[in-house]
Amino acid sequence: MQTFQEIVFKLKLYWASRGCIIQEPYDVEVGAGTMCPETFLRVLGPQAYRVAYVQPSRRQADGRYGDNPNRLFKHMQLQVILKPSPDDVIEQYLGSLEAIGIDLRQHDLKFEEDNWEAPTLGAWGVGWQVMLDGLEVTQFTYFQQCGGMDVDPVPAELTYGLERLTAFLQVRDSVYDIEWTKGFSFRDVHYLEELQYSVYNFEMADIPTLWKLFELHEGEAIRLLQGYDPKAPDKKRFPLLPAYDQVLKCSNLFNTLDSRAAISVTERVGVIQRVRKVAVGVAQAWADQQAPAEVAR
């Protein structure tokens, strides 16, 4: 039986052998691997890029105090970006499943329409959820827009749900029973985190503090964005990456406030708009900053 970490190793090796940079997780809280600069910013502009990384992703509202066998506050995604998307992208993807020991002649694989949209990022794409014996194991997306801009070339994004995939391969009914490595289960590694963050996110996070933090990070992002000058000769040194971190902080705080039921439905739309504004602002500045000189001119 393959352990959780063996499955991760094999997938990383597989994508490494197909020319991907193997990145490490981003060190700012995100809700999904898509939000990491390695995806959100790299899909913009004409430069080819291939990258794979595991990203712990926080979904505050999905926390269940470690009680629910399938729902987690923080789950692990393997995110793969292939830009431009190769013609045999699906075959490459199927190869990755075989690399972790899934005999595709013995299992039922279906591609069900599932279009992805992230309003806070001004991003959307079309694609599928990939179903393996009735279980959604991967989200497959052809990016069409990001930060409100058409992407060109079109990248393919593969997002594997690692706990689910492992539970499938290890035939476990609960992700907590997954063997992480010999002698350690997922429960041993993650249970306390699930429990304590559920308590914090649902019960104890201080709402006024969170709002204050939200405003501080938003303010910093706006301040930086206002300072970006597309005509400046040294614009390449302008700190847009740090500005983007501020956006990620806002997004994560928004999710915590939401799980704390601190945002009424009416306010919600407005707060999403605020995050979107800074996210799209950074994306557009970034596209300008990174554009090859002849295009920028």
Next chain:
Amino acid sequence: MSLPFLLEIGTEEIPDWMIPGALESLHLLFEKAEIPHETVRLDATPRRLVLRAEGLVERQADTEERILGPAKSAPAQALAGFARKQGVRPEDLTIESTPKGEYYSFLKKVEGRPIKDILATALPAMILQIYFPKTMYWTGKGGPRFIRPIRWIVALLGEEIVPFELAGVRSGALTAGHRRLGSPEIAVTIDDYERRLRHHYVILSAAERRYKIAGEMAGIRVKPDDALFETLIYITEYPTAITGSFDPEFLELPEEVLVTVMRHHQKYFSVEDASGKLVPQFVAVMNIDADPEGFVRRGNERVLRARFNDARFFWETDQKKALAARVEDLGHVTFQAKLGSYLEKARRMMTLAQELGGDTHAVRAAELAKCDLTTELVKEFTELQGVVGGLYARVQGEPGPVWQAIYDHYKPESMEDSIPRNRTGQIVALADKLDTLRGCFRVGMIPTGSRDPFALRRAAQGVVKILVEGRIEIPLLSLIGGDEPLKSFFEERVKFYFKDIRGFKYDEINAAMAATVGWSNLVDLEARLARIQSLRASPDFEPLAASFKRIRNILEQAQFSGEGAIEAGLIEPGPEQDLYDEYRRIAGQPIEHAISRLRPKVDLFFDKVLVNTPDARVRQNRLTLLNTLLREFSTIADFSEIVTTS
């Protein structure tokens, strides 16, 4: 020589629900392309759209075109120049007489183009014109758009490849088999195409895939579900049905929840016993030929168990707070930014339910109807809103009419759906829909064209259906508070309902709605429509309708606005007197009795009597007679709206 043609557009997986429409679109485009052929056949799987035609010709027929040159009087050089341009000798030109004079002319033979060339030119654009509700680009910005990337194209005319390139893909004679059971590259001819695909685990015909699944489910009592069946046919290339089971302890959960999980989330058929009760089994359809080791069955069983566990967790969590205790929570759930919260909506619904004649049960149901929006189960399975509320209300001891009304209050969700099962439910459903319609129209959120984000058409359609089929004789217009745009919105919906759902003719509907009693009472409107429909069979009907139209025109031309009574003394003996007498005899009788007697009198009147006589008093009296007649028989319909064939 007659040739067969094959076009296969190989793609990545197309969303199942778009496939039938895409085939229809491809068919239309091919028919429009003016490529003569005898038969066409269309097929599709998720990975290919296929058009096969028989009886194409090798080349278009040659045609002749007469080309006019210089006038007969033109100088010789002009003539020589024209001849040279056409590539003939001047003496080959003939003289053609035209209305403008005589000209040199030349009969040019246009050789028909090979059909292969025409196809090669036409196909790329034709393929890209296939209609899909949503498209993508993949080769780069500004590149071709299609539903999903095109990966191969087979285009054969007889034994030859129709050569073209689209999205970087060159057409050829290589198709692809099933992703896992077949080869990625298979050389085909038109003759062996379908057979070769079959060999590589692709069943091209949707009918055959349907037949295979149906055969494998024979003997299992699955809950009929046509939409799910259709989905499964178009999401597989080689479908195989397998049966799985689940722990009977889950049968404690409401059947609605179990079926929804199986159907919407897992695309499984539910299985029932002879009495229609759910049994702990399901049928899944794989896209593979067999499951000898049981991997697929066990995998699906595990996924279902997890899903059911989730549902049970939500069901039990929700029970901790009764629906009645959730009313205040609705204050935190926005109905619509400009229209306030669901708490406000619930209060308006309670008032409306009362106005609609609802009893205390109806008011209670209106108060609780939206409370399930705060439950975990509805947050997870939004399609079960209403149903879940009803189920909770039942468990929590609400009386039958109340929980049933909550359960049903989103009905009818389509024109095929039934209306709520009891009067309480009908009242609450009306209150809900009318409140949404009135509110949205008041703040200017009126549907335009295809934009109808709040599904107001469906809501209004539901109101119409409930009023008619629930036989509720409340005047519709009294419920919409004099809102003119809403009134005309409803007018459209009423017409749509009676025409497209009930099959009345549009002119019958116009006639019935223009009757003096109006159209506000929909039960009455339905009864009148039925009468008009049966009247129409009478040979006297259309001629009389034509006469009524004539009467209306006469009255309009005369700008008649008379109130006064008919003066018997001014009536001329003969046809006018006859018509008047007949009118007096049949006035007040149903038109079914009057029609055959009235018609000859009216005909004769128009034949013999001049309405526009010089004597103003006589003229006025005749107009009054006609007007009276028109009004008398316009109570069920304004017959002048009937479109007559004669």
